[in-house]
Amino acid sequence: MRITNLSVEVRPRQPSANPIRDALQTLGGAGTVDVKLETDTGVTGTGGIYFGRLPGAPDTLAALIRNELEPLVVGADPERVRLLHQEMLRETEYHGSFGLAMFGIAAVDIAVWDCLGKAHGVPCWKLWGGLRDRVPVYAMCGWLNHDESRLRDVCRQAVEQGFKGVKIKVGCPTLAEDVQRVKIAREAIGDEMDLMVDANQALSRAEALRRGRAFEALGCTWWEESIRADDIDGYAELAAALAIPVATGENLYTPADFARFLKRDAVDIVQPDLRRAGGPTALLSIGLMAHAFGRPYASHGGGPVQLNVMACLPNALYLETGLRKEGSPMKIEAGHALVPNGPGFGWG
Numbered sequence: 473m474r475i476t477n478l479s480v481e482v483r484p485r486q487p488s489a490n491p492i493r494d495a496l497q498t499l500g501g502a503g504t505v506d507v508k509l510e511t512d513t514g515v516t517g518t519g520g521i522y523f524g525r526l527p528g529a530p531d532t533l534a535a536l537i538r539n540e541l542e543p544l545v546v547g548a549d550p551e552r553v554r555l556l557h558q559e560m561l562r563e564t565e566y567h568g569s570f571g572l573a574m575f576g577i578a579a580v581d582i583a584v585w586d587c588l589g590k591a592h593g594v595p596c597w598k599l600w601g602g603l604r605d606r607v608p609v610y611a612m613c614g615w616l617n618h619d620e621s622r623l624r625d626v627c628r629q630a631v632e633q634g635f636k637g638v639k640i641k642v643g644c645p646t647l648a649e650d651v652q653r654v655k656i657a658r659e660a661i662g663d664e665m666d667l668m669v670d671a672n673q674a675l676s677r678a679e680a681l682r683r684g685r686a687f688e689a690l691g692c693t694w695w696e697e698s699i700r701a702d703d704i705d706g707y708a709e710l711a712a713a714l715a716i717p718v719a720t721g722e723n724l725y726t727p728a729d730f731a732r733f734l735k736r737d738a739v740d741i742v743q744p745d746l747r748r749a750g751g752p753t754a755l756l757s758i759g760l761m762a763h764a765f766g767r768p769y770a771s772h773g774g775g776p777v778q779l780n781v782m783a784c785l786p787n788a789l790y791l792e793t794g795l796r797k798e799g800s801p802m803k804i805e806a807g808h809a810l811v812p813n814g815p816g817f818g819w820g
């Protein structure tokens with residue numbers, strides 16, 4: 473099988489009038505870049521990359537894919553997907569195989585695996601070797617722009633929609649404000665559901681330790697991205713000092729970054745992002761490496777690719793997703809997202 477054509481489509485999204493916000497950024501929406509591959513057997517595959525902000529980024533990524541990756545991809549054999557992944561990393565090394573370059577590599581990697589699954593008529597988890605047919609799922613729904621009444625409402629919606637847990641953003645100017653939000657969310661979801669807190673890198677080490685102790689006392693399930701994503705020493709200190717599990721990883725690039733954090737005991741729960749890690753090829757490596765270190769895997773973001781990966785991981789802990797929208801193809805049963813059975817990354 474050979475890839476005969478790569479096309480890129482940019483789907484811009486109008487800026488939201490009421491954007492969601494965390495402690496680091498305001499996410500007005502920017503759009504999606506879709507890569508579509510055609511092969512000489514007639515099988516096609518697609519890979520989509522979403523941008524929560526930076527309206528110029530989708531067009532910039534599309535140009536990068538066309539100018540730097542397309543020459544490597546057209547003519548390649550999808551059955552050698554790991555070879556193509558290495559070639560894309562090597563090709564972009566001159567300016568850094570990170571940032572937008574890695575978003576492009578991830579888009580292609582998703583599309584190639586999608587081709588392979590479809591060529592074999594099976595979901596990708598069957599190509600990799602499956603282990604589970606469902607994954608615990610939580611709703612990331614408590615954004616910082618929500619006032620107390622809205623926060624209460626979205627948490628109640630998560631309960632009604634059958635989630636096993638809820639995550640809320642913290643990192644307000646004061647600890648007291650954060651504690652108040654945690655208490656509102658807990659009251660709305662009851663005692664049985666998990667409640668996670670995420671500061672999106674906003675705090676100093678000292679403040680992260682102080683607030684981590686408070687969240688620990690409040691029974692929160694994990695303490696996510698409290699300090700700068702690259703502060704490996706800081707995360708190691710927090711993980712040693714706190715009983716609440718320290719979660720991070722959505723802003724790490726490549727399995728090598730995760731290896732450094734795991735080796736330093738700087739992370740209790742790994743949270744790879746499909747785009748920044750470098751596509752499903754990299755997610756599988758990171759997941760199994762974390763398993764070897766005895767650390768659970770909780771996805772950053774949801775969707776069928778993460779679900780296919782987690783279907784194969786013995787250490788899959790939690791799928792992250794937003795509140796369910798009308799017509800969402802993901803099925804939830806008793807706090808678990810069902811692993812899709814469509815070919816490639818299809819929902820089925």
Ligand SMILES: [Mg+2]
Pocket residue numbers: 670672696697722
């Ligand atoms: Mg996060």
